[in-house]
Amino acid sequence: MRKLIAILIATVMACTFVPLVGAHQDTIVVTLTPSGTVNIDVTPGTWNGAGATIGSTGTSGATDFNLSNIGTVPVDVTIEAIDTTAWELDIATPAHDQFTLAFNVSVAGTWTHFDETPVAFIGDLPVSAEAQNWALFALEVEMPTSTSTNAAQETTITFTGTAA
Amino acid sequence: MQPKRRQLPSQAQQPKSSNINAKPPLSFFSLFLGNLREKGEPVTLTKQSGISAKPNLKEGKKMKQITAFILAFAVLMSFIPVVGADNTATIDITLNNSATASINVTPTTWGPTAGIGETQETDSGHFVLANNGTVTVDVTIKGSNTTNGWYLGTSPEHDTFHIQYNLTVAGSWQNILIAEAPFATTLSPVAGINTCAFDLKLEMPTSSSNDDPQVTQVTFTATAN
Numbered sequence: 428m429r430k431l432i433a434i435l436i437a438t439v440m441a442c443t444f445v446p447l448v449g450a451h452q453d454t455i456v457v458t459l460t461p462s463g464t465v466n467i468d469v470t471p472g473t474w475n476g477a478g479a480t481i482g483s484t485g486t487s488g489a490t491d492f493n494l495s496n497i498g499t500v501p502v503d504v505t506i507e508a509i510d511t512t513a514w515e516l517d518i519a520t521p522a523h524d525q526f527t528l529a530f531n532v533s534v535a536g537t538w539t540h541f542d543e544t545p546v547a548f549i550g551d552l553p554v555s556a557e558a559q560n561w562a563l564f565a566l567e568v569e570m571p572t573s574t575s576t577n578a579a580q581e582t583t584i585t586f587t588g589t590a591a
Numbered sequence: 592m593q594p595k596r597r598q599l600p601s602q603a604q605q606p607k608s609s610n611i612n613a614k615p616p617l618s619f620f621s622l623f624l625g626n627l628r629e630k631g632e633p634v635t636l637t638k639q640s641g642i643s644a645k646p647n648l649k650e651g652k653k654m655k656q657i658t659a660f661i662l663a664f665a666v667l668m669s670f671i672p673v674v675g676a677d678n679t680a681t682i683d684i685t686l687n688n689s690a691t692a693s694i695n696v697t698p699t700t701w702g703p704t705a706g707i708g709e710t711q712e713t714d715s716g717h718f719v720l721a722n723n724g725t726v727t728v729d730v731t732i733k734g735s736n737t738t739n740g741w742y743l744g745t746s747p748e749h750d751t752f753h754i755q756y757n758l759t760v761a762g763s764w765q766n767i768l769i770a771e772a773p774f775a776t777t778l779s780p781v782a783g784i785n786t787c788a789f790d791l792k793l794e795m796p797t798s799s800s801n802d803d804p805q806v807t808q809v810t811f812t813a814t815a816n
Contacts, residue, residue: 573724
């Protein structure tokens with residue numbers, strides 16, 4: 428019994444002391460190379476607003492634009508745009524020096540207005556072509572009802588992809 | 592009955608240094624400190640060394656925790672490009688607005704009844720020029736000689752008449768000349784602020800070589816601002 432108790436005590440002490448005995452530390456540096464990348468592409472990269480004039484609406488073809496997921500992970504995509512130098516981008520209605528933009532993703536079939544605040548464009552866009560890693564869509568611009576300038580105006584639509 | 596008061600040894604009251612190489616006070620420390628001795632680290636132990644040794648235990652744990660944090664951070668940093676990946680694509684839109692510059696003035700005729708050497712003028716903003724186009728415009732004004740031999744000048748003379756305009760907002764008479772001159776600038780197409788009222792003043796020639804009816808025309812020209 429005494430031996431057993433002595434063995435047990437010795438074991439407990441050994442367990443207790445292990446961290447002390449091994450107090451000297453070493454490290455393993457683990458470098459993890461990302462295996463996934465987010466990358467999207469949209470074509471074409473330019474548009475002339477369908478030649479719309481003041482007070483009119485310009486609409487592209489339903490499938491004129493194509494946004495593709497060319498990364499390695501499914502992505503959520505948002506869309507936003509900016510004011511021109513003389514015209515304000517409005518979310519709702521055109522007015523003097525004020526225009527609107529909208530998109531229509533083919534699979535959705537409805538027009539969605541957008542402005543400087545990012546809004547969801549498409550969610551969980553797959554990676555593989557077999558799973559349709561692209562989205563065809565149309566754009567629409569409602570020109571100002573009147574303008575303070577006759578100069579051509581430029582705006583940029585930005586799509587942002589993040590890992591879904 | 593008085594409770595027994597335990598007498599502490601005098602050494603316990605005063606910290607006492609001792610060299611670990613001399614004699615480990617306890618087997619616990621001899622195991623631990625023996626490891627240190629192998630590394631040749633000088634160790635000073637006091638009677639309270641049982642207490643002072645504990646921070647070494649904690650320090651070891653802290654080191655492990657720090658190492659764990661560093662590893663976790665390294666792992667996190669490595670994954671950030673994936674989790675927080677942000678890639679953009681753009682479409683540049685050029686809008687050629689093809690706006691229309693369009694103005695009209697009302698009324699379009701005026702028939703003053705002034706005789707030779709007399710002056711006549713309208714009042715209260717009798718004429719109104721409106722921007723009914725789709726773009727802000729600058730407007731110029733010019734006059735013309737008459738159809739039957741009178742000249743437009745800057746003061747009335749023989750066969751020379753003088754005509755002026757007065758924008759209501761300006762309140763001063765300005766000559767109308769053969770040459771085009773600014774009339775109004777940045778006239779908005781927005782309803783409510785797209786008009787400007789004005790009056791005309793005619794000074795007839797001081798004398799005339801004929802008594803035929805005379806017709807002159809005032810022309811306004813708008814260009815996109």
